[in-house]
Each structure stands twice: as C-alpha cells, then as structure tokens.
Amino acid sequence: MRRLAGALGPPMAVVGAVLLGWQLGVWSLRPPPYLVPGPVDITRAFLSDAPRLLAAMGRTGLAAAAGFGLAALAGSALGSLLAASRFLQRGVYPLASLLQMVPLVALAPLLVIWFGYGGRATVASACIVALFPVLASTLDGLRSVDPGLKEMFALYRARRAARFWKLGLPSAAPSIFTGLRVAAGLSVIGAVVGEFVSGFGGEHAPLGIVILAALRESRTDLVFAAVGLSAVVGFLLFGVVSSLAWLALRNWHPSAL
C-alpha cells in the first residue's frame, strides 16, 4: 500500500496542480467556452453524458487492446524471426520501419476499403502503429544478449530452441517490455484515428466519432472529456503491460526491483 502511494503520489500531485492552475486561469482570464473550457466545465460535460461516453470508451478500449494484442504477438514473432537470420534482418527490417513513417491519416481511408466500416479497420489501424516498436525492441533485445552467456550456451552445445527460450528471450524481455509500453500508448492513438474514418455513429459511436461530432458542434468541453477518456484507455493498457513486466522481471532485473 505504501509502495502504491509512493508510486501514485507524485504524478497525482502534478496532475492536481496542473488542473488547479488551469481552472484558476479560466476563472481569471475568462476565455470563451468554445476556445478553452476549464476542468469544471469538462467534468460537467462528462457527467451530463457519462453513460454514452463510458460506452464509447469501452468500444475504443476494446479496439485498442485488440490492435495492441495483435501487434504484440506479430511484432515479437517477427522480431525473433529477424534476429535469427541476418538475410531477413537486412531485407525486412527497413521495410518494417516504413510502418512508423507512413502517415496513418493517409492510410486510414484505405483501411475502410480493405476491411469495411467498424471494428476491423479500427483494430488494423491500432495494430499498424503499435507493431514497429514491439518488433524493433524485440530485435534489439535479442541482438544484445551477453556474448559471454552466448559462448557458454555454445560450449554446452545447447540447441537453437533452448538458446532462444532460455537465453535470448529472458535477456530480451526488459527491452521487449519497453517496446510494449510504447506500443500501448500508440495503439490508442491508432484506434482513435481509425475511428475517425471507420467508426459507427449514433448510439454505437466510439471516442473518435464523439470527438469529431463534438468538434463540429463546437462542444470543446466534450472534446476534452473524450480525449481524457482516451488517455485513460492508454493508461490502463500501459498499466497492464507494466504489471506484466513487474511480474516477469521482479526477481532478477534491476528495472523491476
């Protein structure tokens, strides 16, 4: 409990101070609500439409989690494959790095044509942006295994599978978890951008559509509320990855001790 309070205390204090300063600024400078709403206005907008916003958050959260899960599986598998072959590494890695250079906003309309409207295009969008960090961190981790340990495994004539599962993967785990943490946040961005072009409107609207509709209606308070909820989704995914990292590394790696 003490440890949890110690971890949450500083960020909560900073967030509280920022919100207080923001609200005081709004009270004293009185900008029009369409321009900059205060935290009180944003909270009011959230409370007046909470069931719809929470349902939207659930839809976006599911799409982001699915996209992240796919990216985690595909990224770590592909990274492992590339680490095993210099030829594949040289041939595929530059192409894979294109994933982070292609502007997702330009690609997103094509995803609708390929996958149709709704969840599949959103999941694909989340997966595309989350894939590269996982792939790169997996590859980096597997290439950075201690040469002394490698020699020892070779000396004992360990098989390829044993070298991967007992040496490569544990050594690369801290690096892979770092990539997964980055990917967790990116997957939410990917999901929201995907929803901009593929999300259903009306009663089934996810956060991306809520944001677009609120922008057109000049409901800046609602935009901030929806953006805040998408950040909550990102924090939740980040928290899950961090918990898994702690469980996996707590007994031996300095980053989790």
Place this chain on the structure above:
Amino acid sequence: MTSIRLLLVLGSVPFFALSVRAGEPDRVRIQLDWVPEPEFGGIYAAQARGEFRKENLEVEVLKGSAGVATPQLVANGQVEFGIVAAEQLLAVRERGGALVAVYAVFQKNPLSLMVHAENPAHTLEEVWRGKGPVAVEPGQAFVRFLSTRYGGTPRLVPYQGALATFEADPTLAQQCYASAEPVELERRGQKVKVFPVADSGFDPYNGVVAVNGRYLAEHGDLVHRFVLALRRGWQAYLAEPTAFDPGIAALNPAMSREAMDLAAVKQQPFIESDFTRRHGLGTMDPKRWAELGRQLKDLGALKDEPDAAKVFTNP
C-alpha cells in the same frame, strides 16, 4: 494669397481622400470550409475580375478541407472571414464565439444524401430507413433532424469527403452537395440518385460568410465593401461560370473542369430564389434564422433559442 492657399488646400482634400482609398489596400483572409469548387465560384470570380481591388481590398482565399474548424478560426480572430454552415454559427455563438453572418450563398441548402442508382429507395425517408450504411460528417445537425422526423436507426459511418468509399460500396448512402459529387460521379459513368435534406423541412442557410462580431463593429465599412464585391462576383459567376471554372479547376485537380461547369449550372437554383431576386444575392431573411434557432433548440442541439436579429446582418 490666403484665399488661394485655402482653395489649394480645399482642392487637394478630395485627391488626398482618393489617394488614401486607392493607397494601401485592406488585407483580409477568407477561410473556405472545403476545397476550391463552384460552391465558392463568386469568391474566385470577384478575385479574377478585380472586384475586391475595386473596393480597395486584398483578399487571400484559404482553401479548406474535411473537418477544418472555420467557425472557431473566425471567432478567435485567426481569419477575418469564413464560410460556415448556419447551424455551426449558432452553435459557436451559444458557446461564447461572437460570430455574425453577413452573406448566405445558398438560399436552399444543397446538402443531400446520394445513393447508387440501383438502390431501391425513392425518397429521403426510404434512404434514411434503408438497410445500408449512411456516411455523414459526425455532428451534422440534419442527422438529429432526420432521426426525429423519420425515426429508424441507420448505421452511421463517417463521411470522409472522398468518392472512393462510395464507389466501393453499392449499399452506401453518402452526404454530398447536390451540385458537386453526383456531377463528378455521373461524369465517370456512375448513375446516382440525390435527395436534398432541405426537402425534409430542415433547410438552414449554407455557404454563410461569417465575421467576428467585434471585427464587424470596428470595420463595418470594410465588411460592407467585401459583401458588395462578393455579390458582384457571384453575379458574374452565375452569368458565365465557364469563364472562371478553369481558374478554380487549377486549384483543385480532384474535380475536372467539365464537372465544375455542370456543377455551376446545377447549383444555380440553390443560390437564386424569389427572395434574392427581390433583395439581392446573399441577402438573409430573419424568419429563416428564427426558424433554424427553434429547430435546433427542439432537437437539443442548442440550449436556448437565439435572438435571430443578432446573428446576422445584411450589410
């Protein structure tokens, strides 16, 4: 000698006034809410014919795109003029943005839903209650209106401003301007059916030129000159659109010049009406603004009915 000096001084006053008026022009910017198309033909015609220059104005036209926040840009003073929809103007006003309408291009709203020719729907209601998805810009007020008027829960998907998704899905109904996208599609050999939303009873002004209220109070004369030049531009464009379409087509390669020529003809009945023939192009009727305010209040899009007299002026 003194009287001669006095005569010289008095005689120079008109020249001085002229030199001020003909000197440095007033520089203003107008933010469009979409890419250059015939729906902005009057603005480009006024530029090409030097109508703005005649009013001592130098006007920079800023191209728009899907989702550009024109009302907020004008309300926040980032640009002097902007093209907005009437319901957007009322929404920003309710949230503290001092927008005022000074000219309305479209007296009948050309915003429509289009479907492929083979779609079985024969009316707007049948499109709305049909089985296919409906692509609309999220937050469009007409969605609330049609949902209330016709009921049903269509599968709403986001409108992206492109024709590719419409062409790829034969079941899709998509938001459009009656005078724009259907023309381009028909030119490509695709037949479509078009249902104007205005026919349902929801007909806000569109292509509304908005200014910031403070700017209007401080630069009333400039706004008046802008509207005069714009009206002459629209008169010239409506009389001979083909003279100006090549210039607009050069700014927007996605729409062919032929499609622009056709669109210009199709949009004419949306721009000219008995009211504009009596009062002049772009002139607005307070009853229309009051009606829109009532409709938006009833739909829950506005908390309070706005004072129609304050939201617009016919300079």
